[in-house]
């Protein structure tokens with residue numbers, strides 16, 4: 001689909017949202033606190049994936065730490081491995097904060113879903129089993145989805161998070177005590193911090209996630225990443241659990257499967273239509289990008305007759 005005729009409409013939404021500067025940058029990972037809060041990038045690509053089907057605005061070519069957005073890719077890779085997951089992690093919205101210890105103890109070490117920290121740590125633990133060289137194979141998976149060999153981990157961010165990651169250390173140890181972590185907790189956590197540190201641009205994220213808008217097939221090269229059924233399930237988990245304890249509000253106001261990260265990024269999927277990545281580091285009180293959320297709400301409202 002040629003979306004260039006809508007350039008001005010999209011730009012107008014971008015400019016309107018750009019003028020709004022509510023929210024604060026995440027400070028609990030010191031490296032993330034150094035980011036310029038005014039950054040704002042948007043990139044949309046429809047599933048046709050040709051030159052006329054992509055548009056970017058603002059800082060869409062600047063890379064940032066994707067943080068929790070990666071949890072979708074680690075889930076996809078774990079699903080691809082055929083390993084049994086769903087007795088170790090649930091698929092229900094958490095309704096509590098992304099790093100809650102209370103809920104995890106109450107539910108005896110089985111995280112509510114794969115997108116809260118505890119759930120993503122279990123998925124990281126599973127990948128340590130299914131991959132021979134986890135770090136190398138994981139980054140290679142992301143690179144091949146995007147068609148870009150330069151995507152990489154940011155070790156400074158991973159180290160910064162490890163140094164201050166007391167709460168994640170508590171989560172992994174509690175799950176170990178319930179028998180839901182198979183490896184040395186420190187190894188599992190190191191791998192988790194590494195994958196969260198990956199840096200990508202909005203353009204790269206939108207391209208990487210396009211297969212989720214295309215029934216599991218990467219439109220860049222025709223490769224099947226997951227089956228149509230598996231794709232529907234991943235989108236369902238994104239729809240229900242992708243926005244921390246604001247998932248209901250996001251579904252109510254935007255209505256797309258999406259995942260956000262504390263780096264200020266959001267990936268949203270419109271099945272059979274497009275993938276859209278937004279980045280703005282100012283977060284609302286629930287930890288989601290303030291401008292990102294607002295952009296997606298206005299974008300989906302104003303383009304409802306186009307897509």
Ligand code: GLU
Pocket residue numbers: 066067068069098099117161168193196260261262263
């Ligand atoms: N690495 C971050 C953490 O574990 C990810 C959080 C997020 O983006 O939601 O706290």
